[in-house]
Amino acid sequence: MTTILQRSFFARSTLQVARDLLGMRLVRLEGEQRLAGLIVETEAYVGEEDLGCHARAGLTPRTQVMYGAAGHAYVYFTYGMHWMFNFVSEAEGFPAAVLLRAVLPTDGLDVMRRRRGRAADSLPPARWTDGPAKLCQALGIDRRCNDLDLCAPGAEIFVESAAPILDASVTIGPRVGLYTVPEPWKSLPWRFRVDNPSLLEA
DNA sequence: GGCCCGATACTCT
């Protein structure tokens, strides 16, 4: 039986949440259409002290969602064209989140493939959603999803429990794309990745 | 397979 992850799951150490989300199933409901994928890559962004985290600038209109209750979605726009999806973590008032970097499509493949367009041609499903902006495009996630409560009854986006991933199948390393972020933040091993996503049972 | 680059608009200084 599957259960929906509740707020207590997200209201923990961000590193623990990022690790434990691996293998869980992200579900996106669009009316009758169910889109879903197994989470296979995440990154942790933890507090104002973390110079890789948007909250380094403190409380602003953009970052206020990260200061709110755990279990909400923090969705932001970057590079002039891309949306990114995050799970808010930790206690209310402490700004932190887990960036979703990749999923393995399991439900609604036809819709996801169509949304990815030519970039999906001749590639297996795992390659349609192996980047933070790619999966947002495939799942139809944009600014309307910012601050959604993933733990509310009837939520359009939520996470279902699934088979946990063994430590032996997880690679931990530095976060991606923090070119101008100073050490030690740039190199902290706060990225969690399932080694062979395509081997996971869909 | 790899590297380089441009697209594009939002956030905070």
Add this chain to the structure above:
DNA sequence: GAGTATCGGGCCC
């Protein structure tokens, strides 16, 4: 006005 938690196409192996 500068910087950006990226992507895909073009090019060269």
